[in-house]
Amino acid sequence: MAFAGSRLPVYQTYHLKGAILMRAFNVVFLYKYQQFVHLHVKIDYLGILQASRTSIASVKHDYIYATLGHQAARKVYRHDNTQADQTKESLSPVQPDCAKRPSRVFKEASEAILTETGNLRLLSAVEQDERTIMLEGHPSWVPRWDTRKHCITLGDGLNITSNELAYNVSSGSSTLQRISVEGDVLMLRGFEFDEVASCIVSVPFERYGKNPDALDIKMSGSIHDILRRLHDISSPYTDQDAKGVTNGLATALGRTLTAGLTNWSAVQSSMFLHGPAAISDEETLDANFAAFISRSVAQRTRASQAGKGDRLQFLMDMQVVMANRQVFTTKRGFLGIGPRALREGDTCCILFGAMVPIMLRRKPNSRYVLVGESYVHGIMQGETMEAFREGKFDVADFGLD
Incomplete structure (x- = not known):
């Protein structure tokens, strides 16, 4: 075994x-x-x-x-x-x-x-890099089943707190779905939510195995840099002074780097890496990140919670989640993590039937290439579907080559 x-x-x-x-x-x-x-x-x-x-x-x-x-x-x-x-x-x-x-x-x-x-969990099984995303003869929406994935799959994630899927960005969309294959083109329905404004590729999210201290040293400066960059954009995570270190921004970053769940290190050692069975516990997440910030970055955000947080648990969770991923921001100020193949201008879509936001790249023929799945903080439980029903987003059909 x-x-x-x-x-x-x-x-x-x-x-x-x-x-x-x-x-x-x-x-x-x-x-x-x-x-x-x-x-x-x-x-x-x-x-x-x-x-x-x-x-x-x-x-x-x-x-x-x-x-x-x-x-x-x-x-x-x-x-x-x-x-x-x-x-x-x-x-x-x-x-x-x-x-x-x-x-x-x-x-x-x-x-x-x-x-x-009857849904789009399949899309989360796709992992692209800059080489494979340009290859002809293999539809971008078809996983390369002969290739091992280098990152854990979020769209199959099980929240053992509720025993349900951890995310559902398109909740209540079953009657709106369009899932059909026409030749090599996968036809889907959904809406464009946002566009990638920048990718923070300088963050060294290497795997450090059982040596979290090495990861701690690498990460402390990088996370501080991300926080400073977030202060310079208009963010939906806080209505406080954008130039100060706010709890809203720090919380958003901590939860994004762990995809909003904890106990990933236990998942990493399990047999099924594709289907994380992690725990939803926002208080623990915030406390763990506060402990890391307090010790490693020397920024005393949420200092009252830092005493009961587990800095090493945050590091281990982040190590599992961020493997082969990068941090990105959107034009509307949202923060997320996506595949390494992601780049500025890619479209963040809510596709009916998908559990997580799907990143697409438009082609000259008006169809799309699947870049991969993502986590975008603040929209993972169907928050954008309410705005869609209010007419704030237009439904669209997407053809994936």
């Missing part, structure tokens, strides 16, 4: 239904995922694919095909079908065929997941 983040040896095994799949697959044994699903009944096929990305398959097709024997795949692949008795109506969404290009296999699995989930 190994945990997420490890590289396991490759075993050779056969699919359980040899009559359907006539060849051997070089895959990592999936028994650990079967055990986990018994304990966490909410894990679906998307969760299985996310988890299996930490393993190795010598044939790219097998990142999909080797998981089809799992009980969570029953909605995308019907085991009792045979090629002889399948009709167009009964055909499973995913049909093993190693003659297909891997990109097509990944796309077919992604389409099946969109149908199964």
Whole structure:
């Protein structure tokens, strides 16, 4: 048994239904995922694919095909079908065929997941960098299932305080959704919320493992710089003097750097890195950040709470959340964290069916490239949906190449 983040040896095994799949697959044994699903009944096929990305398959097709024997795949692949008795109506969404290009296999699995989930959690499984975002021949909305993610997935996050998804930016939008695939284009509906004004790429959010003191040294100056930059913009987080160190700005930054949850370090050591089961506790979050500020940055914000805060817990939470991410600000003064591929001018969208804000980049053909998921402080529980219903935002259709 190994945990997420490890590289396991490759075993050779056969699919359980040899009559359907006539060849051997070089895959990592999936028994650990079967055990986990018994304990966490909410894990679906998307969760299985996310988890299996930490393993190795010598044939790219097998990142999909080797998981089809799992009980969570029953909605995308019907085991009792045979090629002889399948009709167009009964055909499973995913049909093993190693003659297909891997990109097509990944796309077919992604389409099946969109149908199964009825929402846009799939988009949070995409991780782009400056190289992959420009590649042709692979739709930007299709996760590269053969590539390990380098950051934890927020859009699948489970808040164990309420046992519900941690975020829901498009709450109440089920009747407004449009989720359809036209060729390689994913058609979605939602609205443009904001635009990226600046990316703070100088923040050194490297992973320091179990040496938080090294992270502390690196972070103290960077967080102080971010606070100073926030003072120079018009921010919705405070109506106090923008030139002073205010509790509103400090609170927004502390919660943004931890995505509004704590206990991420426990999540990091769990088997399923994609689906964080963290705790929503604003008082603890603020106290932990205040302890860090008090000691490391020497700015006594929320000094009354600093005594009971856990500076190291804040550092460990931030280390997990910020891996392969950067801080950004928007034109309306919001603060968020997004993928490293994010850049000035990218659009922050609320897509109906998405759990978190989705960052898009407009193309010359008026369609979009998916940049990735994000956390934007102050809108993660559907706050913008009320403004949308009041007519403050216009509904739009988005085509993702």
